[in-house]
Amino acid sequence: MATRPVISFARYTTPKKGSVVLLAAEKGALGAVASGYDSGDTFKRLFSIADFSGKAGSSVDALTPHGSSIDRLVVIGIGKPAALKEYDWLKLGGIIGAQFRKPTEAAIVLDLPEVTIGGAEAASIAAGILLRAYAFDKYKTRKDDADGKGTKEKTAADAKPSKFTIQCADPAAAKKAFASLEGVADGVMLARDLVNEPANKLGPVEFAAVAKELEKLGVKVEVLTEKEMTKLGMGALLGVAQGSPRGARLVIMQWNGGKAKDKPVAFIGKGVTFDTGGNSMKPASGMEEMKGDMGGAAAVTGLMHALAARKAKANVVGVIGLVENAVDGNAQRPGDIVTSMSGQTIEVLNTDAEGRLVLADALWYVNQRFEPKFMINLATLTGAIMVALGQNHAGLFSNNDELAGRLTEAGQVTQEKLWRMPMGPDYDKLIDSKNADMKNIGGRYGGSITAAQFLQRFVKETPWAHLDIAGTAMGSPSNEISQTWASGFGVRLLDRLVRDHYEG
16 A cells, blocks of 8 residues: 555744645735745745635745745645635645655745634544545555656555654644544545455455454454355345355444444445346446445445544444355346345346345344334445446435435535435336235336335335435545545545434
């Protein structure tokens, strides 16, 4: 993996070497500390030549004077300081991190006119730097040249970490805030790692082993095998797995940070570690991306890491159903009828509509065993949601307005955005079957909605939400804090939901 930056916090002081990053408000306005780096009218001339006005996201690079101990000076525009929201500070960290492609030492001076940047904002900048630095390169033995025209052998110097010292008014407060945000960033990067891993390296057994490592943080982890799931009657989940020699696993993760008497909140993730489509096989073009069809399980695992790392004061259950949907003589056939753990029967008309089968048994299991306050499942479930919403919003389906509202609000704060989609009896009847209690597809139209209607049949009256993250978990547009194929979508969103509403 890319070398992790080292981040520290300190009071304002002039560094003796390395680079310096300053912030400028609109019209190029600098704070008192930042202005101290100016000699004469250097900045004024520089801003004029570069047509730099302090617009949010803009930057200008200054060559330091001869004899200066500083190698490089960068000024980043932030626009109107009063208009910056929580996510803007995280994004600013990503913008700053993007200025340094090689290992470096840099002082980031958080100083603006008439504004005091607090510890929370400084910590968000630090987290943004971490997320921007992430790259999935563990299998590369060579790296691109600086000019991008060739490759060269990796050396020890390539593993040297960048060191960022964030100078601010209250470094102690920043350090304390970052201790929490760093755990969340690590959860995001864990989710990214899982989604980026190739399927030959990460199957159900290997994924379960990664989740098991969360015990080091105090998470209680159980792993159920096919034998145990057979006893529980999980015919829907096991039917998907029967074509693969790699087996299936159900992983139950529990973080008990709240009061003993409090019911937990529950998160459930679809974990299809590779999806060929089964006998209803997908086209070859783009099938390699189906290594990411476990983005929901990755998000739940990353979330459990985040909550445990920051010692969340909540009782949380995370359950992931792990299978590989393969083609084999024993693979499930279109027209097969399976019996779910709930006792409801399902006619499998399309073996590529497999994620909902995995989730059906996982949802029922969680509801029966834990009786949670709510259940939220995440899944890269349908291409239809991408047709409807593109890749900037995940689809939100819910039977509970309060839960849906809280999720939407958390999405706005974190900019992991959700859009609520409709549900109702007219859609539900589309999955009725003549041969079983239901069928696993509802026809050509409203594919993401009929998939949600299918899942709703396994949640009873428990408040529930389904997040279809097919367009946002993998291959989503790059942004200031994510430059990799896997985004880690859902970790920050759900951590925020728990933080704002469900911690004691």
